[in-house]
Amino acid sequence: MKKTTFLFMLFLLFITACEEEVKEPIITGKEPIQLHGKFADDTTAYEITYDSDGLNISGYLLMPSDLKEEAPVIMFNHGGVLDSGAISKKMLEDLAYWTHNGYIVLASQYRGVGESEGEYAFGDGDVEDVLNLLKAVDEIEHADDENVFMYGVSRGGMVTYQAVKEGADVKAAASVAGISDLVSGYKQAPSSLKYFLYETLGFLDANLSSYKERSAVYWAEKIDVPLLLIHAKQDPVIPVDQTKKLAEKLKLAHKNVKMLLFDSRYHTLTDQTEQYLEEVNNWFSQYKEPK
Numbered sequence: 001m002k003k004t005t006f007l008f009m010l011f012l013l014f015i016t017a018c019e020e021e022v023k024e025p026i027i028t029g030k031e032p033i034q035l036h037g038k039f040a041d042d043t044t045a046y047e048i049t050y051d052s053d054g055l056n057i058s059g060y061l062l063m064p065s066d067l068k069e070e071a072p073v074i075m076f077n078h079g080g081v082l083d084s085g086a087i088s089k090k091m092l093e094d095l096a097y098w099t100h101n102g103y104i105v106l107a108s109q110y111r112g113v114g115e116s117e118g119e120y121a122f123g124d125g126d127v128e129d130v131l132n133l134l135k136a137v138d139e140i141e142h143a144d145d146e147n148v149f150m151y152g153v154s155r156g157g158m159v160t161y162q163a164v165k166e167g168a169d170v171k172a173a174a175s176v177a178g179i180s181d182l183v184s185g186y187k188q189a190p191s192s193l194k195y196f197l198y199e200t201l202g203f204l205d206a207n208l209s210s211y212k213e214r215s216a217v218y219w220a221e222k223i224d225v226p227l228l229l230i231h232a233k234q235d236p237v238i239p240v241d242q243t244k245k246l247a248e249k250l251k252l253a254h255k256n257v258k259m260l261l262f263d264s265r266y267h268t269l270t271d272q273t274e275q276y277l278e279e280v281n282n283w284f285s286q287y288k289e290p291k
Helices: 002-019 089-100 125-139 155-165 182-188 191-201 205-213 240-252 273-285
Strands: 027-033 043-052 055-064 071-077 104-108 143-153 172-176 227-232 257-262
Touching: 027 055, 043 089, 043 125, 055 089, 055 125, 071 125, 071 155, 089 104, 089 273, 104 125, 125 143, 125 155, 143 155, 155 172, 172 273, 182 191, 182 205, 182 240, 191 205, 227 240, 227 273, 240 257, 257 273
Parallel strands: 071 104, 071 143, 143 172, 172 227, 227 257
Antiparallel strands: 027 043, 043 055, 055 104
16 A cells, blocks of 8 residues: 555656746857956856847846856846947946956846847836846856846936836845936927937827836835935936935835935946946945845
8 A cells, every 4th residue: 555655646746747847048048258348357248148028138147257156146227218228348348347346247138129129118128128137047157146136327227116116136226317207307308308208108198107107206115125326416318306306205205215416417427437336336235145
């Protein structure tokens, strides 16, 4: 009787194993690329292809050279509209700051940008591309899935707010010159940007819900991770008032937020890149789980 029971249990285990679906890898392609610049020697860089909702999306993976132990991970969300903000070699060389400081970096090119498949997305499909790439952390050798962080620049700040709202499993986040209020942004935008918003989301009055869904000032209470907000005082593209307003909303909701305003007239603080990266690094360091 015992032998029969044992064989029956083995049979059940065999059937269960056969029924389980084989988990397909999220990263489907990886090609090494050569970087130059200050931190190139500290970085092993790859252009990757990964699956996001059935689309082949381009992205990048940067790792510290000679990595032999677990390292924290940063998800970087780029800015710009259409191909104007696509991740460039120069951008990757700036991101190598993080590998120099011991981080693994992931970055999505978003659907419809560069070589990525799919239609261009602004505040919806691009957010899904970020959330899907985050799932690949488990596939990356030496990636510490308990210490994952996220930051974005300009439109990437908007994507960061949305990803956090949608449950991105990150310890802390940061935004540089982030878009937090498309409603006021539409009203204040120059004609070229207003036309882009109209083409992408439609007229403001007829599509107000679409604008608010992408504007963190309307749902600040749903941001539940420590958040660092950085903005140029004389930002000519995204008014600094957007970040001030979001910081105020977060404080009223008793959220963990810190705001830093830089004395600069450059939208993405290109005149103070290393300074703001150091501030983001200090912010993330506070929330690392010790090993």
